[in-house]
Amino acid sequence: MRSEKLMIAMGAIDDRFIIEDTDAPMQETDTSARKKAAVSQSRPALRPIWRFAPAVAGLAVLVTVVLILGANAGWFSHRVDTVDLGDSGIVSFYNSGAPGAGSLDLGVGVTGRDLTPTELQILFGDLPDTSAYGLFSADHALLHLEGHSGGTKIILAAPGLPTADYVLEGNEKTSTIDGVDVTAGYFLTDPNSQGTRNIIYFAQFMLGDVPAYAENGGPEADAETYRTDIAIVIETLIHNGEPQLTSIQQ
Amino acid sequence: VNDQDIVDRFWARSESAISAVSEKYSQYLRCIASNILGNADDVDEVINDTYHRLWTAIPPNRPENLRAFSGRITRNLSLDRVDTQKAEKRGGGHYPLILAELEECVGDKKDFVDDLADSESITTALNLFLSQLSAEKRRVFVRRYWRAASIDEIAEDFGMSVGKVKTILFRTRKDLRKYLESEGIHL
Numbered sequence: 383m384r385s386e387k388l389m390i391a392m393g394a395i396d397d398r399f400i401i402e403d404t405d406a407p408m409q410e411t412d413t414s415a416r417k418k419a420a421v422s423q424s425r426p427a428l429r430p431i432w433r434f435a436p437a438v439a440g441l442a443v444l445v446t447v448v449l450i451l452g453a454n455a456g457w458f459s460h461r462v463d464t465v466d467l468g469d470s471g472i473v474s475f476y477n478s479g480a481p482g483a484g485s486l487d488l489g490v491g492v493t494g495r496d497l498t499p500t501e502l503q504i505l506f507g508d509l510p511d512t513s514a515y516g517l518f519s520a521d522h523a524l525l526h527l528e529g530h531s532g533g534t535k536i537i538l539a540a541p542g543l544p545t546a547d548y549v550l551e552g553n554e555k556t557s558t559i560d561g562v563d564v565t566a567g568y569f570l571t572d573p574n575s576q577g578t579r580n581i582i583y584f585a586q587f588m589l590g591d592v593p594a595y596a597e598n599g600g601p602e603a604d605a606e607t608y609r610t611d612i613a614i615v616i617e618t619l620i621h622n623g624e625p626q627l628t629s630i631q632q
Numbered sequence: 633v634n635d636q637d638i639v640d641r642f643w644a645r646s647e648s649a650i651s652a653v654s655e656k657y658s659q660y661l662r663c664i665a666s667n668i669l670g671n672a673d674d675v676d677e678v679i680n681d682t683y684h685r686l687w688t689a690i691p692p693n694r695p696e697n698l699r700a701f702s703g704r705i706t707r708n709l710s711l712d713r714v715d716t717q718k719a720e721k722r723g724g725g726h727y728p729l730i731l732a733e734l735e736e737c738v739g740d741k742k743d744f745v746d747d748l749a750d751s752e753s754i755t756t757a758l759n760l761f762l763s764q765l766s767a768e769k770r771r772v773f774v775r776r777y778w779r780a781a782s783i784d785e786i787a788e789d790f791g792m793s794v795g796k797v798k799t800i801l802f803r804t805r806k807d808l809r810k811y812l813e814s815e816g817i818h819l
Contacts, residue, residue, distance in 0.1 A: 385734035391754035392777050393707050399762050400700040403774040404660065465795070508806060510736055610795030614802055 462555075463568060463583070463605065465613035470620075471559040473613045475568045475583050492517040492525060493632060501630050505538065506531060507622040509615060518632035533608070534598040534615040540627055541591035562587055562620045568609075570602065581605045583612045590624025635698040642690035649690075650683050657699055661706045667780035668710035668727050669717075678713060682706045707778065726780055733801070734777065737809045754817060761811045765804065772800045 463475040497505070497514045506512045506529070514529025514536070525543055529536045537545040556565045566585035573579050582599035596619070598612040619625075633652045641649035661682055665675040685705045695701035714727050762770050772790065775781045783801075787794045812818075 384738040385731045387751065388734050388737060388754065389731060389777065390711065391751045391758060393704060393711070394751070394755040395762060395774070395778065396759050397697050397700040399759075399770060399774050400703060400778060401697055402767070403771050403779065404699055404703075465799075467799075508736060508809075510733070606793055606795040607798070610798055614799065 463609050465609050467559060467613060467617050470617050472557060473559060473564055473566055473585070473616060474555055474557045475566045475585075475609060492519060494518065495632070497527065497529070497630070502529070504629055505529075505625045505627075506536070507618065509618050516630065522632035524627045524630045524632075531615050532611060533600070534596055534612050536615065536619070537595040538589070538625060538627065539593045541593075543593070545586065545593045545595035559587075559617060560620050562589075564616055564620075568599075578602070581608065583609050585612065585616055587616065587620070589619060589622075592624055592627060594619060635695075638698055639690060639694055642686065643694070650687065653683060653686060653698070653702060657702050660699065661702060663781075664703055664706045664779050665710045667782065668707070669713060670726070674710075674713055674717075678706060678709045681709050685709065703779075707780075710780075726782055730777060730780055733805060736805045737812065754812075757812060757815050757817050758808075761808055769800055769804050772797060773804045776801055 465473045465475075467473065494515055494517045497516050501516075502512045502514060505514065505527070509531040511532045512529060514527045516527040517525050519525050524540065526539045526545075527537070529538075539545045555567075556563045558564070564585050564587040566583070568581055568583045571580040571582070579602045580599055581602045582597060583605075584595070584597040586593070586595050588594065596612050596615050598608040598615075600608055633656065638649055638652045638656070641652060658679065661679055662675055665678040665682075666672075669675055669678065682702060682705050686702060689701075689705070693701070711727075762773070765773065768790075772786055772792075775786050775789070776783075781789075783794055783797050786792070787797045790797070792800075
């Protein structure tokens with residue numbers, strides 16, 4: 383296997399990289415350490431606590447007022463989860479109600495099959511661990527596919543057709559990733575018998591004229607993993623550009 | 633005991649060199665072997681083999697960094713053992729997952745059979761690639777693909793979220809693939 387060859391070659395890298403790795407874990411930067419030292423040195427001696435009582439009371443009143451006003455204004459009703467993709471942009475997932483289920487009715491007679499590795503490469507490029515099932519029209523055109531990259535579900539549809547397992551509704555917001563608008567959100571399921579809630583992240587965007595939908599989720603405790611995984615898939619699909627659905631025939 | 637004292641003991645053929653290495657680096661070496669092999673018995677054997685290999689390798693070698701030298705021996709012995717395990721259809725720590733990840737770096741140039749790079753030229757390219765990375769990315773990448781550490785362990789050791797580690801690894805693998813292709817290296 384070629385990856386084994388790479389793993390073996392990796393074993394012979396310069397000592398300096400190995401030594402660097404075996405040094406202490408990430409250290410504070412000199413700047414941040416200096417700042418902390420400066421703050422520590424300039425901190426005055428502790429005073430009797432009663433001296434702070436008026437300030438604490440005033441702050442408490444201020445915080446209470448802000449909370450009441452904020453709640454009335456709806457500031458706290460939705461948490462926003464984000465994934466920073468560096469130069470590509472930031473994907474923001476806004477809390478939404480559960481997406482409304484819609485039925486996928488392509489309105490024509492279709493046949494389906496699993497897509498081949500070559501076809502997956504055409505559609506998904508570098509995305510790892512991919513699979514997909516395609517629906518084809520009577521004249522053999524690929525109309526719709528539902529696939530996966532790892533744990534992320536990906537749905538693509540021919541131009542003008544819906545991806546349509548879900549209809550986004552609620553408080554989803556649009557982020558821009560490498561110039562492409564990505565409408566993203568998440569929702570939480572009710573707790574199961576063990577009290578565990580699942581979180582589902584989802585996003586809808588256009589790859590050229592091809593509508594795309596992505597979804598990933600699972601136990602809420604692993605939310606960050608799902609969020610990161612779906613963001614990487616979105617970024618990669620956008621970098622790949624418009625998938626050539628027409629090059630795939632039944 | 634500093635590394636040079638231990639190396640001197642090896643050169644003097646003193647068996648105390650082995651106990652000194654064991655005392656100083658056994659945890660580190662166990663960590664590498666365990667990440668790759670995942671089986672305690674195999675790990676014990678690899679660690680013992682590492683000490684034996686050190687005994688036969690020093691002299692003639694006089695490693696400047698005994699930790700890296702020992703770690704490299706443990707890693708290679710562990711990978712050799714994984715090959716044996718595969719033949720015997722036994723599992724092996726994180727290794728299968730790590731190999732699957734590295735598949736993303738090797739491209740699709742399966743037809744270039746006459747142009748396959750040798751291990752030495754791949755290592756040279758890896759050294760150049762690693763030297764161009766930020767320290768943070770490089771340390772995460774080396775921890776994963778040299779030391780075969782788990783994503784969770786890397787996140788904990790470097791004070792990062794699991795998501796950030798995965799993102800760094802994903803991007804670095806993509807960059808490595810592009811770099812190897814740009815250097816004309818086909819695996």
